[in-house]
Amino acid sequence: MSKRTYGNEFGFQTRAVHTGNDVDSETGAIKRPITMANSYELPYDPSDLNWSSAGKNLYTRNGGSNQQYLQEKLASLEGGEDCIVLASGVAALSGLFFALLESGDHVIFSSVTYIAVYRLLNELLKNKFHVETTIVDTSDLDAVRAAVRPNTKLIHIETPGNPTLTISDIRAIAEIAHQNGALLSVDNTFASPYNQRPIELGADFTVESLTKYINGHGDAMGGAIIGKKEYLDVIRAQSQINLGGTISPFNAWLIMRGSVTLPLRMRQHNDNALKVARYLQTVKGVSFVAYPGLESHKGHAVAAAQMNNGFGGVLSFGLKADHDTHNRFVSHLRVITSAVSLGHDESLIVFLGENDERQYLYPEEFHNGFFRFSVGIEDIEDIIEDLRQAFDKEGLL
Secondary structure (H helix, E strand, C coil): CCHHHCCCCCCHHHHHHHCCCCCCCCCCCCCCCCCCCCECCCCCCHHHCCCCCCCCCCECCCCCHHHHHHHHHHHHHHCCCEEEEECCHHHHHHHHHHHHCCCCCEEEEECCCCHHHHHHHHHHHHHHHCCEEEEECCCCHHHHHHHCCCCEEEEEEECCCCCCCCCCCHHHHHHHHHHCCCEEEEECCCCHHHHCCHHHHCCCEEEEECCCCCCCCCCCCCEEEEECHHHHHHHHHHHHHCCCCECCHHHHHHHHHHHCCHHHHHHHHHHHHHHHHHHHCCCCCEEEEECCCCCCCCCHHHHHHHCCCCCCCEEEEEECCCHHHHHHHHHCCCCCEECCCCCCCCCEEEEECCCCCCHHHCCHHHCCCEEEEECCCCCHHHHHHHHHHHHHHCCCC
16 A cells, blocks of 8 residues: 555554655655656647646646645645645635635635735735625624625634634634535644644635644745645646646655654644743733633633644733833843744744734734744743743843
């Protein structure tokens, strides 16, 4: 049996190691090689080929070998029928929206989402292509129901939400969508498929920024859409082949390599983040901590029900301090790096100031500026000591 056919009869860790990989038939290597070619040999008579087909290796924009191996693995890990891997998480989001939506369609989307979703749905698709959009606090099911219109085509949620860690009930929102003839897509980046699998909870699509936890090493970019083949065939034709958002073979190979240790890394991310969140609650200079693993978090019960293995590695917190103190605090850190992105092996922190254009959508405690902290897999004692000494230098302990 080819290892590429490993299905759900095997555990998550086993599939993370084996699915999509096999012995290379030419060299006997036990890892798939990087196939950097942008073209593949054509059949004897290529005249009847569909040059926009994704079914065969023709040209890497149509799909290459490394991309296909990674797609097989992610479909298995997410519990989906099919997968498309694209150049970035934003390519996956825009590819999904571009292929599914037409002028006059209506979309409901979470008030707390990645900035590109806000741009795509609140500005670009709305203004350029007349797609109607409604921003909703999707942690409020009554608000979601009230926002549905006869022309609602898609509900898009992000849970946990970036950057406030807002939790939305996937199963309940899937029921609302399907009762009204709409589809549900879920950005699962903050959770990863190790912690949460939206398709198993009723979602039609899962979107992942592979750049984050699935790659896990901060050295590659990619995005994925997982769902039913009937929809993904359309998205692949329109958004991969005709828009050209194709992932490079090298990035696909790097992410394939990184994904093998996803379960191991996520256990450490989960454990470290919960310990950091509990520590931050004890610091007198901390104004709030947002992490769904804390019992005090508004969405804790829902998160506990739909996040099977843990609550992820990202949290947000604020200081009882002015703008400059936030920046000085970061300058004192030695283990934790000031940088964007998340899901890397190393801890990353970013200060989000008071002038974010979406502040009006955030809970009040976020309005004075806050940190988004992606807790890495370093020794927890070193992470907490790094925070402690920075708090001490600013008199916040």
